[in-house]
Amino acid sequence: MSGLDQPRFSEERLAEIDALVKRYPHPKSALMPVLYMAQQDFGFLSMQTQQMVADVLSLKLMEVREVVTFYTMFREQPCGTHLLEICTNVSCMLNGADELFEHMKDTLGIQAGETTEDGLFTIAEVECAGACAGAPLLQVNNIYHEKATAADVDALIIKVRAGEVI
Amino acid sequence: MISSDPKQVQRICFYNIEVENMHKLEVAKKHGAYEFLPTVLNDFDTDRIIDEVKTSGLRGRGGAGFPTGLKWSFVPRNTGKPTYLLCNADEGEPGTFKDRDIMRFDPHLLIEGMVMAGFALGVKDAYIYIRGEFLHETNVMNAAIEEAYAANLLGENILGTKYSMNLTVHRGAGAYICGEETALIESLEGKSGRPRFKPPFPAVEGFYSSPTVVNNVETLTTIPAILEHGGAWHAAIGKPNNTGCKIFSVSGHVNKPGNYEVPMGTSLKTLIEDYCGGLQHGSVPKVVIPGGSSTPWLTAEHYEVPLTYDDIMKAGSFLGSGAIIVLDETADVVAVTRRLSHFYAHESCGQCTPCREGTGWVERIMNRVDAGHGTQADIKTLKDASTHMAGRTICALAEGAAAPVLSMLKHFPEEVQAKLAEKSS
Numbered sequence: 396m397s398g399l400d401q402p403r404f405s406e407e408r409l410a411e412i413d414a415l416v417k418r419y420p421h422p423k424s425a426l427m428p429v430l431y432m433a434q435q436d437f438g439f440l441s442m443q444t445q446q447m448v449a450d451v452l453s454l455k456l457m458e459v460r461e462v463v464t465f466y467t468m469f470r471e472q473p474c475g476t477h478l479l480e481i482c483t484n485v486s487c488m489l490n491g492a493d494e495l496f497e498h499m500k501d502t503l504g505i506q507a508g509e510t511t512e513d514g515l516f517t518i519a520e521v522e523c524a525g526a527c528a529g530a531p532l533l534q535v536n537n538i539y540h541e542k543a544t545a546a547d548v549d550a551l552i553i554k555v556r557a558g559e560v561i
Numbered sequence: 562m563i564s565s566d567p568k569q570v571q572r573i574c575f576y577n578i579e580v581e582n583m584h585k586l587e588v589a590k591k592h593g594a595y596e597f598l599p600t601v602l603n604d605f606d607t608d609r610i611i612d613e614v615k616t617s618g619l620r621g622r623g624g625a626g627f628p629t630g631l632k633w634s635f636v637p638r639n640t641g642k643p644t645y646l647l648c649n650a651d652e653g654e655p656g657t658f659k660d661r662d663i664m665r666f667d668p669h670l671l672i673e674g675m676v677m678a679g680f681a682l683g684v685k686d687a688y689i690y691i692r693g694e695f696l697h698e699t700n701v702m703n704a705a706i707e708e709a710y711a712a713n714l715l716g717e718n719i720l721g722t723k724y725s726m727n728l729t730v731h732r733g734a735g736a737y738i739c740g741e742e743t744a745l746i747e748s749l750e751g752k753s754g755r756p757r758f759k760p761p762f763p764a765v766e767g768f769y770s771s772p773t774v775v776n777n778v779e780t781l782t783t784i785p786a787i788l789e790h791g792g793a794w795h796a797a798i799g800k801p802n803n804t805g806c807k808i809f810s811v812s813g814h815v816n817k818p819g820n821y822e823v824p825m826g827t828s829l830k831t832l833i834e835d836y837c838g839g840l841q842h843g844s845v846p847k848v849v850i851p852g853g854s855s856t857p858w859l860t861a862e863h864y865e866v867p868l869t870y871d872d873i874m875k876a877g878s879f880l881g882s883g884a885i886i887v888l889d890e891t892a893d894v895v896a897v898t899r900r901l902s903h904f905y906a907h908e909s910c911g912q913c914t915p916c917r918e919g920t921g922w923v924e925r926i927m928n929r930v931d932a933g934h935g936t937q938a939d940i941k942t943l944k945d946a947s948t949h950m951a952g953r954t955i956c957a958l959a960e961g962a963a964a965p966v967l968s969m970l971k972h973f974p975e976e977v978q979a980k981l982a983e984k985s986s
Contacts (some may be wrong), residue, residue: 416726420643421751421769423752425751426751427731427751428731429735458751458752461752462751465753466733466734466736467734467736468693468695468735468737469734484854484900484901485655485897485901486656486818488900489812489886489888490813504985522653522735522904522907523655523854523904524727525653525658527655527812527818528810528818530818534694537670538696539697
């Protein structure tokens with residue numbers, strides 16, 4: 396592994412982390428927020444990125460691994476620029492979420508957890524996200540789109556393919 | 562302002578929920594936010610606040626329904642350790658979406674409640690543990706907190722008093738179990754969210770082994786009204802032992818799903834028909850899951866049950882978080898159970914064998930049964946596994962996982978049998 400491959404937080408980030416750590420009785424509490432920062436800056440949490448987070452917070456790599464692998468929102472693999480997630484838990488299921496997810500799979504030609512070849516879309520089925528009055532719920536990069544329809548999904552895909560930022 | 566006559570009160574936490582831009586301090590203040598806070602900080606003390614909250618009869622709104630004042634009274638004083646206040650905003654119980662609305666529409670009411678609670682408990686550092694998916698709500702909360710710091714409503718010497726409190730929003734990252742208070746504490750300590758044995762209870766030994774109070778968003782948001790109008794005022798709303806108002810998150814097969822705050826004791830039928838625009842199909846529900854997906858199912862015979870902790874318990878279930886999932890006559894109860902079984906298997910933290918293995922077994926069997934490949938022996942195993950995992954684990958997740966399965970088997974044996982027959986006959 397060459398030095399160029401090593402991820403590094405920017406100076407601004409490091410200052411932000413210093414301030415963050417002070418908000419907790421122990422620096423270890425800052426692990427999850429720092430992992431979010433790393434994921435935002437580097438796209439996903441590679442082993443090198445996890446090692447960097449461990450170094451920044453003076454933790455063992457294993458302490459970081461334990462957290463990364465426990466929580467579903469931390470990703471160890473790259474994902475598409477648009478992460479489309481549909482809740483298929485009961486309230487969404489009762490309002491057509493399974494059919495919507497099938498439609499998304501068919502339209503994009505990929506299965507749950509996969510990314511389209513152009514790198515634009517990753518799709519996933521997720522658990523209840525606490526927006527059951529807006530069932531079925533679609534999340535696009537964590538932004539909620541409530542009462543989502545197949546037409547909404549189609550329109551979104553067209554926009555993204557045309558280069559619009561969603 | 563909320564009426565000082567308890568008989569007139571219909572809403573407490575949601576009193577200003579529809580006010581435009583209520584999330585901004587300037588607007589919130591016009592509607593009474595932080596108005597009573599100086600009186601509390603200057604004229605009240607720990608004993609008086611705990612007494613008022615005890616008198617109010619307020620029970621925890623997160624699901625367990627434990628009396629809030631009593632919980633606060635368990636916190637030991639003068640231990641030499643800091644006391645922490647943690648707001649549980651992990652809101653992950655399927656069907657629950659009330660705390661989200663409080664945080665995105667009226668965040669200052671939560672902050673005010675937390676400052677009052679923190680003052681009563683002598684807290685210097687308080688945290689809001691919010692589920693990771695609530696990114697927008699996190700941003701709204703953070704903006705409101707920033708405004709509150711700038712207005713000296715948080716931070717050092719709040720409003721010129723001796724009381725100082727910091728408030729930090731901490732994001733979870735997609736783990737249902739972190740709504741369990743000891744798992745939440747573990748998670749806030751930067752670890753995987755695995756529940757702890759109790760005792761010791763968090764009030765005595767919680768966050769970094771210090772005395773810690775964990776309260777739900779809705780619980781803390783009720784505190785300002787209780788202190789302003791008095792515990793007796795709150796106790797006169799609703800029903801005895803089930804006082805105040807409660808937000809019900811209603812979803813599933815109703816025409817107008819949403820959050821509705823009503824006085825405790827309002828009937829389930831009134832809520833569904835008068836507030837939620839009735840069912841999508843038919844006139845009586847097939848199933849009502851009254852308190853989030855982990856609570857046993859009610860059927861049409863309990864359609865008129867008053868919505869109180871005690872009445873729902875008498876009917877055989879729990880009020881829980883007030884998340885009501887309604888299934889009308891078109892619902893496939895076996896498919897619903899299969900989906901919930903997947904949820905619990907996915908969310909089991911894995912530390913207790915009965916839950917880790919049991920939820921997996923149940924999910925695999927439910928997949929088979931729903932696909933039409935189940936056998937009579939599967940049904941027996943389903944019942945055994947569900948019965949045997951409940952009560953044999955550190956936390957209540959396994960009991961929650963058992964609830965839908967046992968409810969399905971109890972209320973709809975013929976539908977289960979029909980699925981078995983589908984492809985085997």
